[in-house]
Amino acid sequence: MTIALAAGYVWLSPRAEKGRFVEVSFVEKAGDAGCLNVHSMVRLSDLFENIMPWLSSVGAAVAAGDYNGDGATDLYVTNSGRGESNRLFRNRGDGTFEDVTDHAGVGCGNPEGASMHAIWGDVDNDGDLDLYVVKWAEPNTLFENRGDGTFADISSRAGVDAWAYGNAATFLDYDRDGLLDILVGNYFADRVTDESTGALVRNNLWKPVTTRVMHETFTHADNGGRNILYRNLGDGRFEDVSEKIGLTFTGWTLSVGSGDLNNDGWPDLYLANDFGPDEYYLNTGATESTPRFRLVVDPQGHPGIGHDWWKGMNVDMGDVNNDGYLDIYVTNILERRYKTDEGNMLWLSRVDPLSPGGRGYSNIAQLVGTHDGGWGWGGKFADFNNDGLLDIYTVNGFVTGDASHNYWYAIQEMVTQTKNQTADAADWPVMGKRDLSGYERGRLFMQVESQDENATTPAFVEMAERAGIGDLYNGRGIAVGDFNLDGWLDMYVANQGAPSCYYVNSSGKPSAKAKLHDHTFISLDLVGRPNQPMSVGSRLLASTRDAVGARVTVITNAGKQMREVQGGMGFSSQSEHAVHFGFGKNVTVQSLRVQWPSGRVQNFDAPKAEKMRNSRVRIVEGDDKFTTS
Amino acid sequence: MDKTIQSARSPFRIIIPSWRDPRVMMSVALTLWTVLGQTTFYFNRDLFQLGLAVGVACLLDMVLAGVVMRQLILPLSAYQTALSIGLLLESYDWRLFVIAPAWGVLSKYLIRNSKQHFFNPSNFALVMALLFTHGRATIAPGSQWGADYRVSVVIAVIGLVMMVRVKRLGLVFAWVGGYVFMSMLRMAGGQGGAVFTLGPMTGAEFALFTFSMLPDPKASPPTARGRLWWGFSIAVMDGVMRYYEMRYSMFYALFIHTAILPIMRWVAEKAGLQEADPWKLVTLSIFGRRPVQTNS
Numbered sequence: 001m002t003i004a005l006a007a008g009y010v011w012l013s014p015r016a017e018k019g020r021f022v023e024v025s026f027v028e029k030a031g032d033a034g035c036l037n038v039h040s041m042v043r044l045s046d047l048f049e050n051i052m053p054w055l056s057s058v059g060a061a062v063a064a065g066d067y068n069g070d071g072a073t074d075l076y077v078t079n080s081g082r083g084e085s086n087r088l089f090r091n092r093g094d095g096t097f098e099d100v101t102d103h104a105g106v107g108c109g110n111p112e113g114a115s116m117h118a119i120w121g122d123v124d125n126d127g128d129l130d131l132y133v134v135k136w137a138e139p140n141t142l143f144e145n146r147g148d149g150t151f152a153d154i155s156s157r158a159g160v161d162a163w164a165y166g167n168a169a170t171f172l173d174y175d176r177d178g179l180l181d182i183l184v185g186n187y188f189a190d191r192v193t194d195e196s197t198g199a200l201v202r203n204n205l206w207k208p209v210t211t212r213v214m215h216e217t218f219t220h221a222d223n224g225g226r227n228i229l230y231r232n233l234g235d236g237r238f239e240d241v242s243e244k245i246g247l248t249f250t251g252w253t254l255s256v257g258s259g260d261l262n263n264d265g266w267p268d269l270y271l272a273n274d275f276g277p278d279e280y281y282l283n284t285g286a287t288e289s290t291p292r293f294r295l296v297v298d299p300q301g302h303p304g305i306g307h308d309w310w311k312g313m314n315v316d317m318g319d320v321n322n323d324g325y326l327d328i329y330v331t332n333i334l335e336r337r338y339k340t341d342e343g344n345m346l347w348l349s350r351v352d353p354l355s356p357g358g359r360g361y362s363n364i365a366q367l368v369g370t371h372d373g374g375w376g377w378g379g380k381f382a383d384f385n386n387d388g389l390l391d392i393y394t395v396n397g398f399v400t401g402d403a404s405h406n407y408w409y410a411i412q413e414m415v416t417q418t419k420n421q422t423a424d425a426a427d428w429p430v431m432g433k434r435d436l437s438g439y440e441r442g443r444l445f446m447q448v449e450s451q452d453e454n455a456t457t458p459a460f461v462e463m464a465e466r467a468g469i470g471d472l473y474n475g476r477g478i479a480v481g482d483f484n485l486d487g488w489l490d491m492y493v494a495n496q497g498a499p500s501c502y503y504v505n506s507s508g509k510p511s512a513k514a515k516l517h518d519h520t521f522i523s524l525d526l527v528g529r530p531n532q533p534m535s536v537g538s539r540l541l542a543s544t545r546d547a548v549g550a551r552v553t554v555i556t557n558a559g560k561q562m563r564e565v566q567g568g569m570g571f572s573s574q575s576e577h578a579v580h581f582g583f584g585k586n587v588t589v590q591s592l593r594v595q596w597p598s599g600r601v602q603n604f605d606a607p608k609a610e611k612m613r614n615s616r617v618r619i620v621e622g623d624d625k626f627t628t629s
Numbered sequence: 630m631d632k633t634i635q636s637a638r639s640p641f642r643i644i645i646p647s648w649r650d651p652r653v654m655m656s657v658a659l660t661l662w663t664v665l666g667q668t669t670f671y672f673n674r675d676l677f678q679l680g681l682a683v684g685v686a687c688l689l690d691m692v693l694a695g696v697v698m699r700q701l702i703l704p705l706s707a708y709q710t711a712l713s714i715g716l717l718l719e720s721y722d723w724r725l726f727v728i729a730p731a732w733g734v735l736s737k738y739l740i741r742n743s744k745q746h747f748f749n750p751s752n753f754a755l756v757m758a759l760l761f762t763h764g765r766a767t768i769a770p771g772s773q774w775g776a777d778y779r780v781s782v783v784i785a786v787i788g789l790v791m792m793v794r795v796k797r798l799g800l801v802f803a804w805v806g807g808y809v810f811m812s813m814l815r816m817a818g819g820q821g822g823a824v825f826t827l828g829p830m831t832g833a834e835f836a837l838f839t840f841s842m843l844p845d846p847k848a849s850p851p852t853a854r855g856r857l858w859w860g861f862s863i864a865v866m867d868g869v870m871r872y873y874e875m876r877y878s879m880f881y882a883l884f885i886h887t888a889i890l891p892i893m894r895w896v897a898e899k900a901g902l903q904e905a906d907p908w909k910l911v912t913l914s915i916f917g918r919r920p921v922q923t924n925s
Contacts (some may be wrong), residue, residue, distance in 0.1 A: 001736060001739040003738055004731065004732060004735050004739070005732065005757060005761060008728040008732060008757075008761065008762070009730070009761045009762070011724060012722070012724060012725070012728065012762045012763055012765060013727065014763055018639075056844065073915070166890055191811060219671075219673075220671070307675065309672070309673075310673075310675070334721070336763075336764030337764040338767060338876070339767060340719060340721060340764070340765050340767045341719030341720055341767070341769070342719045342721070342767060343721050347760040359639065364723075365720050366675060371721060408876070409876050410821075410825070410874070411823055411875035413821075413828070413829055414825065414828075416823070416828070416829040416832035416834055416835070417782055417828040417829065417831060417832065418777065418828075418831040418832070419777060421824050421828050421831070422824075424824075426822075427822055427824040427825060428825070429820070429821045429825050451724055526923075535802065546709055572851075591770075
């Protein structure tokens with residue numbers, strides 16, 4: 001028996017990570033670059049004191065967008081404490097920043113609730129990015145960009161000032177009418193039953209009428225917030241069409257993502273939900289005159305994309321294997337000794353005629369080594385080393401406390417309960433100073449060329465520490481962008497109750513010095529023309545000004561790459577709108593194709609595409625000329 | 630009583646279990662639990678891992694029975710072991726579902742006392758997996774199984790009926806009663822409220838342990854009163870470990886208790902006693918009267 005036990009022990013022994021490491025490095029410069037923010041945490045009513053660290057564990061978000069149109073991506077960072085202002089960092093054009101919050105008038109200040117997330121998008125198609133701030137227990141705020149560096153609060157007039165518990169939002173144009181719509185993901189329910197009167201009242205966690213505000217189970221909870229899809233009416237107003245288009249589930253949504261998952265031209269949805277199954281919705285626009293969303297369910301009637309673990313924290317979409325279809329990265333929880341069956345999920349899109357939309361998904365995370373992300377939060381696809389392969393950076397860590405006294409036992413005992421027994425926060429054991437998956441380091445999963453020519457899945461190697469990412473903060477939101485305009489993607493990480501990190505990519509030469517035999521790039525800013533719709537069948541389809549949903553495919557002598565313009569994706573995250581392509585050594589660009597949401601397609605041949613190399617390129621819909629900088 | 634067929638030309642005896650064999654009912658119950666869980670109650674277990682565990686355990690049990698005992702068996706025990714492991718064990722690593730069932734089945738053949746095993750194979754496998762797989766194994770918490778209280782009620786009723794059939798009702802009551810008693814003490818000690826301490830009883834982890842692992846005839850005392858003390862003692866140990874926030878405590882408590890069984894047998898043998906005698910002596914020393922006649 002001893003031999004059998006020893007054999008098993010040895011077989012499962014962790015192996016030193018082998019493999020080919022790639023060249024990638026980052027330098028943390030938040031302080032030097034003037035974009036340091038120490039996130040202030042939310043604090044709720046004292047009635048929740050026993051689990052306050054848990055309930056105040058979210059709110060650090062970052063959104064990247066070029067709000068002033070100077071070609072350099074700016075940053076908007078949230079703070080969640082009472083009276084604490086969010087911050088707008090204007091990029092000076094060289095990757096250093098200045099705080100222009102007061103001048104811009106976008107601080108919010110959390111007078112009653114707490115800021116949780118923010119996204120940039122041009123809702124009025126006037127050529128500059130507006131800002132939508134998602135909050136807990138306070139009306140969400142839509143700031144209209146006046147174009148002079150200042151903003152005006154138009155939330156109430158626009159009708160997007162929901163009072164709820166939002167943790168997620170994305171801009172999308174689900175009906176392709178050339179107007180940006182807004183999808184908001186809410187966490188807690190906005191209404192609860194007042195046990196003293198039996199009436200349904202506002203769920204105010206600062207002035208609670210009850211402590212029965214928690215999820216009813218850890219796996220099948222549908223007592224969370226109602227998600228909202230605001231349809232842009234084009235006259236400065238929005239309409240709540242959630243029920244009309246099929247969004248009725250009241251789960252605990254933490255992240256929302258939109259992208260054309262089945263390549264039918266219409267944006268689909270993936271909602272990452274805590275304490276319940278994720279939701280995967282296909283847009284019916286290709287087959288129905290009025291687009292709506294159809295929830296994809298498995299043969300047993302359960303929503304989701306596959307074998308789910310019910311703690312979805314983040315969703316991001318990207319074509320990780322360069323097959324022309326978007327894949328999905330969902331973060332989750334993995335903690336040795338306490339929770340080992342879960343982990344982050346990398347859903348690889350594959351042909352499946354039996355699945356709705358003709359695409360099925362396989363979770364290849366464990367197979368390719370991207371599953372162990374700790375207690376995961378934000379996670380983003382990006383090509384950090386300009387080799388043409390999408391990498392993944394994901395942050396983690398829940399509550400940092402006394403490392404010698406953790407809360408895992410308590411939480412596991414609460415998980416082992418039947419329905420409704422976990423709903424009352426007062427029943428939860430005291431968390432105090434206990435640690436719950438704190439002190440975790442972010443994971444940088446760099447994709448490497450597979451050594452097997454016949455390999456059908458990508459290969460990754462984890463390189464955070466080697467790349468210089470060493471912080472142990474509880475990371476939440478990630479914004480990826482080329483902030484210093486050197487051709488290499490940088491990262492800004494919003495950490496919960498801790499200083500933010502600005503990781504400047506120092507992997508290679510600045511673009512001006514790069515040659516063909518180096519790793520090179522093309523970065524594209526797409527500008528749609530909403531006033532030039534295309535007639536497709538009986539419909540008029542148009543692109544939004546910021547081209548959300550537009551798709552770019554680059555063909556090279558090494559294969560193809562595809563990127564889609566996102567309207568904000570990832571937990572508490574928004575990366576820059578520009579799409580970024582990296583090219584490995586001696587890769588030549590043969591063509592570049594832009595598919596606009598209007599249905600218009602523009603092709604750029606090899607000579608034109610090659611002129612884009614090592615440049616930030618601006619392409620306007622329908623205009624075959626482009627500008628570079 | 631199992632039916633044994635011995636062919637003159639075959640070196641193997643074929644063992645066919647009787648329908649009255651408690652293992653048959655337990656196997657049916659676990660199968661039903663698994664099938665319903667996967668199809669109706671959204672248990673969300675990985676079918677590949679479940680299948681792997683069943684395949685490894687059954688195959689290994691049949692091979693070992695053939696080699697060691699020259700028997701051709703229907704591997705009901707291994708099947709139960711595998712299902713328990715497949716339902717309870719969780720890991721992202723498929724190798725756990727080869728190793729753990731193998732360890733469980735091997736323990737039946739390699740760790741024996743008085744010509745019989747004394748560890749419950751599922752319990753042995755789970756504890757070894759928790760201890761010796763570099764933190765890759767954990768046990769699935771109860772609400773993974775649907776979190777529906779009606780399921781818990783049905784499981785409890787079916788479980789109690791089975792306990793009557795296998796004559797382990799007293800053991801189960803002693804364990805559950807002891808658990809409640811220790812929960813009260815933990816509450817009094819300030820560890821938490823009723824939901825926190827008693828709530829886990831409604832989960833499937835508790836149910837599987839109580840109705841599948843604990844009542845193993847080979848891993849529990851031979852007398853009825855002995856089993857009462859046995860169940861209560863496990864509950865006390867479990868409660869103490871829970872007070873000190875040791876997760877998976879009931880599995881460890883059972884493991885430690887069963888590990889003591891051969892020591893008790895050895896002591897009894899050295900003292901010239903029958904196996905049941907130590908349990909009678911425990912009763913006698915505490916109550917000062919003759920123990921009741923047991924049915925074992």
